Amino acid sequence: MFPRTKFTAFVATSIDGRIAKNPKELSSTWTSKEDWVFFQKSLPGFDAVVVGFNTYKVSENRLKKRNTIVFTSKVKKPKKVGSVTFLNVNNSDVFDFIKKMNYKKVAILGGPRVYDFFLKNKMLHELSVTIEPLVFGAGVPMFTGEKFTKYNFELQSAKRLNKKGTILLKYKYAS
Amino acid sequence: MFPRTKFTAFVATSIDGRIAKNPKELSSTWTSKEDWVFFQKSLPGFDAVVVGFNTYKVSENRLKKRNTIVFTSKVKKPKKVGSVTFLNVNNSDVFDFIKKMNYKKVAILGGPRVYDFFLKNKMLHELSVTIEPLVFGAGVPMFTGEKFTKYNFELQSAKRLNKKGTILLKYKYAS
Numbered sequence: 001m002f003p004r005t006k007f008t009a010f011v012a013t014s015i016d017g018r019i020a021k022n023p024k025e026l027s028s029t030w031t032s033k034e035d036w037v038f039f040q041k042s043l044p045g046f047d048a049v050v051v052g053f054n055t056y057k058v059s060e061n062r063l064k065k066r067n068t069i070v071f072t073s074k075v076k077k078p079k080k081v082g083s084v085t086f087l088n089v090n091n092s093d094v095f096d097f098i099k100k101m102n103y104k105k106v107a108i109l110g111g112p113r114v115y116d117f118f119l120k121n122k123m124l125h126e127l128s129v130t131i132e133p134l135v136f137g138a139g140v141p142m143f144t145g146e147k148f149t150k151y152n153f154e155l156q157s158a159k160r161l162n163k164k165g166t167i168l169l170k171y172k173y174a175s
Numbered sequence: 176m177f178p179r180t181k182f183t184a185f186v187a188t189s190i191d192g193r194i195a196k197n198p199k200e201l202s203s204t205w206t207s208k209e210d211w212v213f214f215q216k217s218l219p220g221f222d223a224v225v226v227g228f229n230t231y232k233v234s235e236n237r238l239k240k241r242n243t244i245v246f247t248s249k250v251k252k253p254k255k256v257g258s259v260t261f262l263n264v265n266n267s268d269v270f271d272f273i274k275k276m277n278y279k280k281v282a283i284l285g286g287p288r289v290y291d292f293f294l295k296n297k298m299l300h301e302l303s304v305t306i307e308p309l310v311f312g313a314g315v316p317m318f319t320g321e322k323f324t325k326y327n328f329e330l331q332s333a334k335r336l337n338k339k340g341t342i343l344l345k346y347k348y349a350s
């Protein structure tokens with residue numbers, strides 16, 4: 001039996017579900033050191049990561065060293081540069097690509113449209129949410145889906161990461 | 176010394192920070208029984224509640240029985256109907272009104288513009304957030320502020336309310 005690839009999204013968010021000021025500033029200067037440590041410890045467990053083009057641009061130096069799939073509308077067919085593959089989901093099947101590459105565990109690192117792509121394809125098997133104790137009141141929401149849909153998850157664990165109360169919630173997809 | 180009134184916001188949200196499908200449907204048919212029980216147990220500890228007009232319309236029968244302040248642009252000066260006061264924040268000072276009424280503990284029940292009003296006035300002293308284990312991908316965000324601002328909170332407690340993993344986070348305003 002061929003085991004399915006497991007997809008895990010990592011999200012750092014404010015209390016009010018905002019992940020950035022605007023789509024061009026997806027770097028997380030406001031996240032805690034403790035979240036960064038957790039994230040860096042988690043990544044080696046994954047065969048590949050998926051990011052959108054804006055997220056890629058922000059962390060290009062680090063992502064170049066990994067098996068990275070970058071969602072972009074700028075290519076007609078998958079384009080490989082070192083360990084980085086640029087792929088357009090409108091004309092290429094990313095799940096097919098991941099199967100061919102034999103990736104078993106894939107980390108989804110955002111932004112919101114990338115998270116949403118896996119969510120609406122019901123392939124967001126795990127969701128790791130770090131909530132920093134901040135409210136932004138405006139900004140980029142965690143998911144930017146086209147319509148209101150009820151996706152059920154189940155909380156696997158909750159862990160406080162530091163004194164001010166950064167909290168790490170791990171969910172599993174439930175429907 | 177005259178003690179300041181304390182304002183506590185109660186919010187029920189999806190994992191992705193959405194509190195409703197659209198602004199006219201602010202009733203929470205998707206929240207857990209356990210959150211409802213927590214909320215009903217909390218309310219008697221407050222002297223008054225503040226809601227927006229849409230939220231009031233959804234729960235009018237219950238709110239009529241309380242000291243309720245309804246934010247609305249439809250009145251020129253505060254209008255009292257039984258225990259309910261309709262007030263326009265553009266031409267009346269709600270903090271002055273609350274002081275005159277001698278309310279010491281006030282619960283803010285939403286929607287997003289009402290939460291934001293207290294946030295931007297730096298009067299959101301406590302924030303009680305119930306996260307249901309759902310992702311909506313779209314819908315009304317928790318706060319609808321005009322600009323991205325960094326408000327610091329501190330986590331006071333985290334409590335799992337049921338098996339599927341509804342979690343209750345209590346924050347205190349920190350800056």
